[in-house]
Amino acid sequence: MSTKHVDVAAENIPTQQLLNVAGERVPDSELDHYVAKLTESDLADFLRDMVVLRRMDTEATALQRQGQLGLWAPLLGQEAAQIGSVRATRDTDFIFPSYREHGVAWARGVKAEDLLSVWRGAQASGWDPHEVNIACQQIVIGSQALHAAGYGMGIKFDGGDETAIAYFGDGATSQGDVNEAMVFAASYQAPVLFFCQNNQWAISEPVALQSRTQIADRAHGFGLKTWRVDGNDILAVYAATQAALAHCRNGLGPTFIEAVTYRMGSHTTADDPKRYRKDSELEKWRAKDPIDRLVKYLHVIGADVQSYEQRAQNAADELAAQLRAAITAMPDPTVEQMFDNVYAEAHEPSRRARDEYMNYLAGFEGDGR
């Protein structure tokens, strides 16, 4: 089928950009304000974050190929969408991510090896949600959007100034839960940002299979204040996220951002994108690479790009070496842990099942197994 949008509805919401593909600054009367205070040092930090993240992603893919991880969902190409948005949040804003938001969690201080431990199969989640204000990563497509809506309702009901942020992809916009979440957030005017990374593909399905109009236009129909930004432009993503969160914090209701980006890698390490998309498409998007874009801009403003790149590279090398060492040395959880935390309170049948199996295993002790 065609991957082109059919013009059944006017494309009402324009795609905003602050850096064009050549890395030149494009004025935007609305968004300029939100990047005005960014210093060259902030831009260098963005660069470092994206370079480190890309390296973490590459290392994880390699670790999967070497049997150290069961699976990995690469984020290659989505570095600006993730870093730009999360760096615009406050630490008290509560994030509800999908399984691909490695950059969001890492930027909030989650260790790379803790992130990867989940993909190794060593544990079911890699962080304490209440410590980093990020919910457990969600694998069922779109389910977390409702959790963000509910969290946002709670903020509204108890008068907090935080926000709730749901991350999801273009595929998730077809899910009932995402649509219900927008209804709930709009009904209660809850401070929720729905952040959609439209990376063009849901495994093998092009975005046109999910939506015949721009995703942002649909969100607008729910009564959400909506932005559509170039998701490979870290400044535009950062600015739009700032704008959306300010809107939420000002009590003006929920918001939606469609960050138009591209999944340059596979859906997961078990996927083969050559079966469903052309190399030429990938090449087209490679020219829009989010890291290259920022590097070009740093050149445009006359920054000492080489030293920033060197610093970023050093940080990436350090993380990769440390990550590899941690993953290859990571012990398996104990068998008893398999039975832990099914319930928060005492639960007799669970206790019996655990004891029975542990006794069974104990019967083999000394058998040399």
Next chain:
Amino acid sequence: MATTMLKALNQSLHDALSDDEKVILLGEDIGTLGGVFRVTDGLKSEFGEHRVVDTPLAESGIVGSAIGLAYRGYRPVVEIQFDGFTYPAFDQLVSQLAKLHYRSRGRVKMPVTVRIPYGGGIGSPEHHSESPEAYFAHTAGLRVFAPSSVQDAYTMLRQAIDCDDPVIFFEPKRRYHEKADIDLSTPAKDGSPKAKVVREGEDVTIVGYGPTTYTLLEAALAAEDEGVSLEVIDLRTLDPLDIDTVANSVKHTGKLVVVHEASRTSGVGAEICAQITETCFDYLEHAPLRVTGFDIPYPPSRLESHHLPDLDRVMHAVDTVMRHHEATEGAAK
């Protein structure tokens, strides 16, 4: 003064809202209307629209947003208007609510109570008379409460709300108007109320829960007239399943009949019969029997009296296990 089950549930919610400001009610029509059964009558006007929240018509949305509220530190109590409308929320119940404590390795508690008026017998159209408890009893991470008495409706709802685990709370809607004197004192925190021997007996252990417990008590009276003594057990919770109370009874009666409205195959009765067979095999004098709804979609209401286990079907099962017992006793003589 005698209280109806509806009033007892209303009082329970009222007292929970009063005792803990983090308790919040969510559901369709529960605010201004007071719920289609009036279980939440008057609570919105007393506690406000941010404590008793009318929601859009989306069950997954109701349960999913309750999960988000629990992340925020709330203790949500949601109402699913009718049993058959539970299924749109299935992912949120079994893949999210049930598993978040496990997924988060104990960091995230999900003290969410999901109230579901359930079961048949009120002449309703399709989707208003179902008994979906087995799906949830099968799901690790959920507790499943099914009170039968007016007192338990009050007490167990308080305990469910107080519990740090998610509780699916099945309310026997055709017994909503039953009356009893009840004790409104704050119950002890107890995430797993035990099964209760509601009538002691010698000959047959008969197990039910929710709306069928009344039927079993009627059966016990009828059996008494025939000189048969039934020990009636009200399970009260389907998860955790208090199999010890059932086993202790079967060890002295040697006979078991399990009764529920839900369909038979892979139902709660199957689990009880299996566990009793595993643990009490040498005590059994007859194979455990089940009296249940049939393996059919819930029938049109003009036929529901055939589908629902009634006194006659329960007595037929009792007669079956007793006849065998009498035959073998006779042979021994």
